[in-house]
Amino acid sequence: MKRFIYDTLLKWKDSECRKPVLIEGIRQCGKTWILKHFGEAEFKDIAYFNFEYDDRLQQIFGGDLNVSRIIKDLGILRNKSIRPGTTILILDEIQICPRAITSLKYFCENLPELHVAAAGSLLGVAVAQMGKNVSFPVGKVQVLKMYPLNFPEFLLAKDEELLHEYLDTLSPDEEVSAVFTGKLEEAYREYLITGGLPEVVSSWINNNDIGLVETKQSEILGNYEKDFVKYASVSEFPKLSLIWHAIPAQLAKDNQKFIFAHVKQGMRARDLEDSLQWLISAGLIYKIEKIERPYIPATAYADITYFKIYFSDVGLLRRMSKFPADVVFDTSSLTADMRGILTENFVLTELIANDFQRPYFWKSGGIAEVDYIVQEGIDVVPIEVKSAGNTRSRSLAEYRKKYSPRVAVRTSLNNIARHSDEYGEVLEIPLYLIWRLKAYI
Known part of the structure; x- marks a missing residue:
């Protein structure tokens, strides 16, 4: 399916001042599909992780938010290194792990050469419920809204x-x-x-x-x-x-x-x-x-x-x-x-x-x-x-x-x-x- 958000993702990929991108939208509107489709078409490698299906991810993001350690651990988890410039890191259903949302700030500041894309179905609810120890990375992510097909x-x-x-x-x-x-x-x-x-x-x-x-x-x-x-x-x-x-x-x-x-x-x-x-x-x-x-x-x-x-x-x-x-x-x-x-x-x-x-x-x-x-x-x-x-x-x-x-x-x-x-x-x-x-x- 042709989705107009694809063109926005292309601009994001090639931007010199790129930040992690965060796609929010209701469940079943196509967020996962568009990120996987985009990754397959535009990158040599996709590192895809879904917080809803893999409890081990909570442990990786539950410690410090050193992004070098995080991508090393994620690479071990999938048995393949994550390489900035050739790999797109996709963090799906990120609303389940507020610490992962916060980590996007550090990906922006400390590893901007890595393409990081996240998606969540209930991000508005998750952000409202964030505790004192976690925070939304205001100004450190590019938020895109995705809707059902118009x-x-x-x-x-x-x-x-x-x-x-x-x-x-x-x-x-x-x-x-x-x-x-x-x-x-x-x-x-x-x-x-x-x-x-x-x-x-x-x-x-x-x-x-x-x-x-x-x-x-x-x-x-x-x-x-x-x-x-x-x-x-x-x-x-x-x-x-x-x-x-x-x-x-x-x-x-x-x-x-x-x-x-x-x-x-x-x-x-x-x-x-x-x-x-x-x-x-x-x-x-x-x-x-x-x-x-x-x-x-x-x-x-x-x-x-x-x-x-x-x-x-x-x-x-x-x-x-x-x-x-x-x-x-x-x-x-x-x-x-x-x-x-x-x-x-x-x-x-x-x-x-x-x-x-x-x-x-x-x-x-x-x-x-x-x-x-x-x-x-x-x-x-x-x-x-x-x-x-x-x-x-x-x-x-x-x-x-x-x-x-x-x-x-x-x-x-x-x-x-x-x-x-x-x-x-x-x-x-x-x-x-x-x-x-x-x-x-």
């Missing part, structure tokens, strides 16, 4: 290289050819079914069997809950599970606001806040806060008490919601609400994967709401999300009249278009092109 990577996985190239080079003022729109809409709806986890996508592409896709998704959801047991405290696990399973129902409410009391009767925010933060730190969910005034910097105007929760993968949300795959293509009013939720989740994950790190949403009283607000330079951009082709939007019109943004975005299944009036410009972008938003605005 839509353009999904196209490439489907061997649609030419179609991807066409979209990637399309002029911002040029409509998508009608020859391709049907194919792109079908691929988009397939993505709503599968999401972007590589194992699920591979199953769909190789077998075209929804049953196998949903079996894979159920296994992954089950493995995530096993992580709750493995990495959280005994008292925390029930609350994590309650919040995890409550998310689809919370999104199905009219205002979609996450309400702690709706997770379980009798529970309050103070009972569940730490568990919610655990899931956020693990990267499994995204917290999207309301913004009251879309001014710069946007972070200063967020309401931390009013927020929505989405999944990090739209396919898992669909599966968790028990929304049948065969009605994702349905346009019936009976399925409209859930299709709308999936579409919002899709747009959010595309924004985050394309470096819009903190989207918000805007709400004015009970009469108007814009799905996402992103800051790009000096622009605060409202984004209205529509699941089909009907793009009438009173909320976006209300926002534009009130704030007159330079550009407002409406994303749906309609083609590219631009409209201007006294309140600024409205940019129409197809859902399957939202990954190019930065270029368009």
